[in-house]
Amino acid sequence: MNKAISKDGTAIAFDRIGEGPALILVDGALCYRASGPNGPLAEMLKDRFAVYTYDRRGRGDSDERKPYSIEREVEDLEALVNAAGGSAFLYGISSGAALVIEAARRLPSIRKVALYEAPYIVDGSRIPVKGDYAARLEAHVSADRRAAAVKLFMKEGVGLPAFVVATMPLMPAWRKLKAVAHTLPYDTALTVACQRGDPLPAEPFASVTIPALVGVGGKSPAWMRAGMKALADALPNAKLHMLDGQTHIVQPGALAPVLAEFFYNEERG
Structure with a gap:
């Protein structure tokens, strides 16, 4: 285990495996290095990438300083990118995908991003979250x-x-x-701002101009498929990829080849 120090002094725990271009995997809600899908995914990507998994602040072996802000979570990722050599690819799942979008808006050191099923509700296909x-x-x-x-x-x-x-x-x-x-x-x-059942706003998405891959499971519910199509449409340089037979609990074996093709093959080209 290693630790990167964020701008506010928070120590962020991370692991690195493999060699190659730096790829940082960002967990969604309730997940961290010891409990979540990104550890097995990292194992499948380590032959082509230097893969970084980490505990988001307040989870696992990472510290926490309050008050919380999205900017501080982005600074945590910036510290990891610096530890990885100053530039990196990012992959995020669920709310981690939303965090990756925020990082891509703010950090010029992010080269490409892959986003799997950010939980956006953009129409009436499911009940939106309540205002309170x-x-x-x-x-x-x-x-x-x-x-x-x-x-x-x-x-x-x-x-x-x-x-x-x-x-x-x-x-x-x-x-x-x-x-x-x-x-x-x-x-x-x-x-939460994108879970009201309304179309996605122009920002923050229009400012993310780097290449982006938006993934969604073929067996995921209609509201999620609609949300990811809307996200792919909102990002200026994105393509949508449906993973046949997958749900929000995506299997690493189905996802890893898609990420490798997007990041590694385009890197070589």
């Missing part, structure tokens, strides 16, 4: 009601049926989810 959703989530976190925060996020943020959410405490991973529940407002800050 972020405030209610923050209230649970402030009162250390971690279980309630996770359940609210899963029901209203993710859109899982109530009966599925009710059974989640029986899952082996429930303790890990609660351990990082205090970071859910950070993910919400990154996504």
